[in-house]
Amino acid sequence: MTTSTLPDGRIRITLEQPGQMIVALPHLLGFRPENSLVVAAIGSESGQSLSPLIRLDLPPPEHEEAVVAYLEETFARHPGDGVAVVAVGAHPQHPPCELPHGRLIERLGIAFEKTGIPMPHPVWTPEIRGGARWRCYTDECEGVLPDEKATEFAALCVSQGRVTYDSLEEMARTLAPDDKAAVARRAKLLRKRREPMPLGACFDEVRRALLQARKGELGLSDDQVVRLADALGHSRVRDTCLSTATESVAGLPTDAEKLWLELVRRMPPPERAECAALLGYAAYVRGEGALARMALDNALEADPGHVLSGLLLRCLKAGIPPERVKAVGDPGQLGRLSTRFAGC
Structure with missing residues (x-):
């Protein structure tokens, strides 16, 4: 070698x-x-x-x-x-x-x-x-x-x-809900939402969560999970988050992926589809096809009409190499929005 x-x-x-x-x-x-x-x-x-x-x-x-x-x-x-x-x-x-x-x-x-x-x-x-x-x-x-x-x-x-997991089943268990009762509780909180957060507040919420992840602090409260669900539900925020998988900032892709995985385990459907798509994309671009497929299947289970997840899954099944899908999260294509995460 x-x-x-x-x-x-x-x-x-x-x-x-x-x-x-x-x-x-x-x-x-x-x-x-x-x-x-x-x-x-x-x-x-x-x-x-x-x-x-x-x-x-x-x-x-x-x-x-x-x-x-x-x-x-x-x-x-x-x-x-x-x-x-x-x-x-x-x-x-x-x-x-x-x-x-x-x-x-x-x-x-x-x-x-x-x-x-x-x-x-x-x-x-x-x-x-x-x-x-x-x-x-x-x-x-x-x-x-x-x-x-x-x-x-x-x-x-x-x-x-x-x-590296010892089996495919062990990998699958990492996406399972952390606490089904807690997930149901958060679903009720999400149903009680009144007004969506402004775009700037959405970016700030995700940035705070990324900073927490960089410090190894992934103990997210119910309120924080609900706010992140609201933030990632905004397509511009979700699309900008794709860039974390291709950023050159040391450690950011790994820390962001840990955050998306934690949210997949904590968030109810259909909101879970957004963080699952982010996890699937992150796994895809670094070459972990099995985890990517599990995450994208998870996203489509949460929201069968989720367009991004469906597109990425079709690319994965067609054997499209990771290098070709990286452009989806290219910070250059996302322009100034990627600067929202400066300092992470």
């Missing part, structure tokens, strides 16, 4: 060995995948080493054709130098002399070859944990996975404040 700094300050990670790539997946996805098919573009046009990055449940035989067609279509739209393919999970019914999920990998290889996309070294591992063995489907190469928590890439992710 090697690292280099790009002109814009981003760090490029080059994963040179199959084992390095496999143990990087939990950190790239945000959780440890199980019984999964993971496919990523290598050296794609976005300039990222593994983008787009797609994880799917390993399909039953009757659904393999549909999965292959979806992946073929997605990566044909975002061609790179090839695709990296990792199958994770044992299969109790496969012959002992063969690798599990071999037919699925063969179908993928045929589909990608038809579209001119190389698929070098597709690999299999029963699980992504240090000491687990990995094997290649097309060559005789194999090896043992290093400790995924002790790699240079893992240390880099920790230094950037990224959290």
Whole structure:
């Protein structure tokens, strides 16, 4: 593994060995995948080493054709130098002399070859944990996975404040309501609102909350949650908040994302859709597709007609790389409104 700094300050990670790539997946996805098919573009046009990055449940035989067609279509739209393919999970019914999920990998290889996309070294591992063995489907190469928590890439992710969950279910639990009775209580308070806050007061309310988040103070009162729901319900405020995910101010994207997550857990529907959309966008632009999808699904559950969430979810399902959706929250496009958060 090697690292280099790009002109814009981003760090490029080059994963040179199959084992390095496999143990990087939990950190790239945000959780440890199980019984999964993971496919990523290598050296794609976005300039990222593994983008787009797609994880799917390993399909039953009757659904393999549909999965292959979806992946073929997605990566044909975002061609790179090839695709990296990792199958994770044992299969109790496969012959002992063969690798599990071999037919699925063969179908993928045929589909990608038809579209001119190389698929070098597709690999299999029963699980992504240090000491687990990995094997290649097309060559005789194999090896043992290093400790995924002790790699240079893992240390880099920790230094950037990224959290890696042990499972997809554990990640999903972070979006669950903190206290259902409290959420119901806040819903009643929101129904009693009379006049919406002026635009300036809305910006001030969000700015105060961001400053709290920067100090690690996320104990939000009922009244504060209600005021933030009112503030984020203003489209100009919500759209300006998108810029926090792409700001160059050290720590602001991470702290803002923590605030959106806390509000998702505390806010009732339909108001919850706004902070869930902000969380989904923030996760999307930093490459955590699983969390982004959960947050956007959460937003649409709170408000089925939420336009921004629907748009972002369609982009995510189409495999649009994060770099292409960053423009949604570009402070330059938002103009002077982004200066409302100066000092955060």
